[in-house]
Amino acid sequence: MASTSSQDLVERAIRALPGGTIGNVPMSKDHPVIIREGRGSKVYDVDGREYLDYMIGSGPMILGHAHPAVVEAVQRQMARGSTFFITNELAIELAEEIVRAVPCAEQVRYVSSGTEATFYALRIARAYRKRDKILKFEGGYHGMHDYAIMSLSPTKLSPFPTPVANSAGVPKAVQDTVLVAPFNDLDYATELIEQNHDDLAAVIVEPLQRVIEPMPGFLQGLRKVTQQYEIPLIFDEIVTGFRFAYGGAQEYYGVEPDIAAIGKIVGGGFPLAGVVGKRDIMHSFDPEMEGTDEYVPQVGTLNGNPIAAAAGLATLEVLRQPGAYERLFATGRQLMGGLEQLLREAEIPAKVSGEAPMFDVYFTEEEIVDYRATMRADSTMHKKFVSSLVDQGILRAGHKFYVSLAHDQQDVDRTLDAFKQAIDIIR
Ligand SMILES: Cc1ncc(COP(=O)(O)O)c(C=O)c1O
Structure with a gap:
């Protein structure tokens, strides 16, 4: 049961926040x-x-x-300013460390959340491939944007590869740009890719989907067929990055994608995430590309935020310890x-x-x-x-x-x- 102080806060939360929650964990009635x-x-x-x-x-x-190392790094940077918008030293240092660590990372574009990272990973793949469709796996979580919400957690199942939008407010047109396959069914995914290769911009997958392990050969098979048709393979490593190994799931499972979305650990508890990938794909983010049909503008107030970069660097330093x-x-x-x-x-x-x-x-x-x-x-x-x-x-x-x-x-x-x-x- 809630005590007086938490009861008061619960009531205030219910007045100020829809459902009394910041969105992530529903407010429990019995045990708030x-x-x-x-x-x-x-x-x-x-x-x-x-x-x-x-x-x-x-x-x-x-x-x-x-953690004392993170607190100290953040406090040190806090005293020197919280955000500048323009490129800062710590953001460069963290990008260099990501490039050293993550096998597919030749360059990094920062964003503030995992949702943004997968959204831009898909957009940059489209810019590179000049195609619209993406393939994702049923139940795969890539954040909350219109493409990610497709067949995220359907209660009414539809036949593959038709997606189901798990949110109100998603334009119907988005449905036509997403194909859905069951995780771990390599034969089905391969056939779908073969049939749709000329329309596909990318295949996006969580290397470990939620807590479902990839079956032996699944990720390798996806790599092989996407390589065959030159379709960028995107690993969503928001969760697995720096967690399964310093180089993430791509190091742990030994399969290298073309693009990865990273977040969570790399921001040390602050809003920082990133799209990482091969230079020939990442160059679409380069302002030099403006005016070409490959340019992907990407601006964010907190891109490469120095406090988050300080927290991330301090976290990675501890993770590098033997x-x-x-x-x-x-x-x-x-x-x-x-x-x-x-x-x-x-x-x-x-x-x-x-x-x-x-x-x-x-x-x-x-x-x-x-x-x-x-x-x-x-x-x-x-x-x-x-x-x-x-x-x-x-x-x-x-x-x-x-x-x-x-x-x-x-x-x-x-x-x-x-x-x-x-x-x-x-x-
Ligand atoms: C695999 C995966 N991708 C993307 C996201 C979205 O990240 P964020 O909540 O930072 O937007 C999450 C969040 O849990 C995630 O687990």
Whole structure:
């Protein structure tokens, strides 16, 4: 139950914000959580209640909250000015680091959010290919723009490759520019690309779709067929970038796209994202191209913001320290393995899906290979599981657990105990 102080804030939120929310997490009626602050692996609500945090800001806070190196870097830059619009030193430094790290990145164009990054990735692919259509995968999340919202989370399924708009207010014409395929079905995607190659500007994919792992050969197959028809392949690495490896999912899975969208970790918890890619595609952003049919103007008030760049650089410096990824993966593996074991012991049919830095559980006997398989899992059981965790002071993102470097052994033990209790409840 909400205390007086949170109750007052809930009422104020409901008056000032649609649904009482900033848009990301619905305001729960039974258990409204309003966050006051975060430190390390914990966040604290306005009533002072502590939560062990596996939401980590929906992914950016891989070092945990208020990491001293990030705080120090941000404070140092804050005292020297917050934004200039014109190119700044830290933005150049961060771009150089991204180019060193990410295999497909020869150049970087900054934007402020992941939504913008995938939007411009698609636009620049169209400018390069001089075609309009894109292929995306059902259930793939690329932010909230008109193309990304197509078949993001359809409840009414339509036959492939026809997209369904998961939002009101999307022009019907957009539907004609998007083809949709099931994730992990390489034969279907290949056939679709072969049939439509002359209309396709790009194929966009999350290398790990939400928490669904790519089946062996899937990403490699997409790479091969897109290369064959010279269609830019876009990896949406907003989540996986700097998380699965320093070079992202393209390093981790060993498949190099032409373009990638990066965000979250690279902005260190500040609004910074980017389109990265090969020089011959990225040159469309070059103002020298103005007046040509390849020019893609892209201006943003906060492009390459120096505070965000400082936070990003400080975050990446910690991630480059020896053993950082080994530690992140070890923590994730303990949590995933522990959860699997508890579910097995309880004889509850379930699949723990994802990679160690981010995963979730589906209550089903079926292999989780695509969006439709996730839909067939038992969502009531999932809700009960998550709700029991919140009751026990464990917070997670809507559809996944994000692991951070701040989660220590004590946190893991506490989480495994909470998993056990939650499983007892759903049983
Ligand atoms: C894979 C992926 N792409 C794009 C986005 C959109 O990023 P943003 O919320 O910064 O607009 C997200 C956000 O969670 C994401 O997970």
